[in-house]
Amino acid sequence: MSVVPAGALPAGVLTAEEAAPPRPAALGPRARLLPSLGAVYRAQLSRARVARIPLLFVATFQSVGIMILMRGVVDGGGEARAVVAGSSVLVVAFVALNLLAQYFGQLRASGGLDHYATLPVPPAAVVLGAAGAYASFTVPGTVVTAVAGCALFGLPLAHLWILAAVIPLAGAALAGLGAALGLLAPRPELATLLGQLGMSAALLLGVLPPERMPEAVRLVRDLLPSTYGVEAFARTFAPHPDWAHVLGDLAVCGVVGVISLAVATWAYRRAAVR
Numbered sequence: 001m002s003v004v005p006a007g008a009l010p011a012g013v014l015t016a017e018e019a020a021p022p023r024p025a026a027l028g029p030r031a032r033l034l035p036s037l038g039a040v041y042r043a044q045l046s047r048a049r050v051a052r053i054p055l056l057f058v059a060t061f062q063s064v065g066i067m068i069l070m071r072g073v074v075d076g077g078g079e080a081r082a083v084v085a086g087s088s089v090l091v092v093a094f095v096a097l098n099l100l101a102q103y104f105g106q107l108r109a110s111g112g113l114d115h116y117a118t119l120p121v122p123p124a125a126v127v128l129g130a131a132g133a134y135a136s137f138t139v140p141g142t143v144v145t146a147v148a149g150c151a152l153f154g155l156p157l158a159h160l161w162i163l164a165a166v167i168p169l170a171g172a173a174l175a176g177l178g179a180a181l182g183l184l185a186p187r188p189e190l191a192t193l194l195g196q197l198g199m200s201a202a203l204l205l206g207v208l209p210p211e212r213m214p215e216a217v218r219l220v221r222d223l224l225p226s227t228y229g230v231e232a233f234a235r236t237f238a239p240h241p242d243w244a245h246v247l248g249d250l251a252v253c254g255v256v257g258v259i260s261l262a263v264a265t266w267a268y269r270r271a272a273v274r
Helices: 033-071 077-109 112-118 123-136 138-153 160-184 188-207 215-223 226-235 243-272
Strands: none
Touching: 033 077, 033 123, 033 138, 033 188, 077 112, 077 123, 077 138, 077 160, 077 188, 077 226, 112 243, 123 138, 123 160, 123 243, 138 160, 160 188, 160 226, 160 243, 188 215, 188 226, 215 226, 226 243
């Protein structure tokens, strides 16, 4: 067999390599949820660490100040339990609901969602990573508030370990709500307003004892995601806690958290394609 140089072929005659159709470029593997979630979480945690720590002190001092004011009105019993539990969860609401609504509202207005849309990460990883990073900042403030409240009202410290379940479950519910508000608001100013209103609702409906509320206000209180975290924490201050009710409140808080994070993920997809 003789080999003919390509330059010697007549015009219009292609070699075997040139005649073959081009092969599509091989695509990289699709990013998995858990590694993507870990990467977004670490990035958000390092980025927000410097800017959010002063605000965390503000949230803690605010909750401790509210308990000091309520100490002159409430002596003890179930009302004291509600004040301490509500003030502790208020730290979570300040960071996970208020600040996260502002963050996603500004991210959407500044075009930052376009950056995340170009990354090979699932939308759920972006929402969960940011929500987890913001909720992580609430841990020290919530613990400090709970310990200070127990000292002010003479409540037992034996069951403060329940915060290990209350903080992530209430944080997930409130962070999902805050992310959804920030992503669905048409302007960042409206996202900030909605976040402030949500935190105010957590303050008024979570810190004040429910026994002193009108029936209509109690119904609105039951719609607030943080209410079930407050109820679960408050029940543990009883001499003999009803653990079945505690687990029930935590389960409701967890279900609400899953729903709110799913809505926030949908809102992220909706905002990212516009």
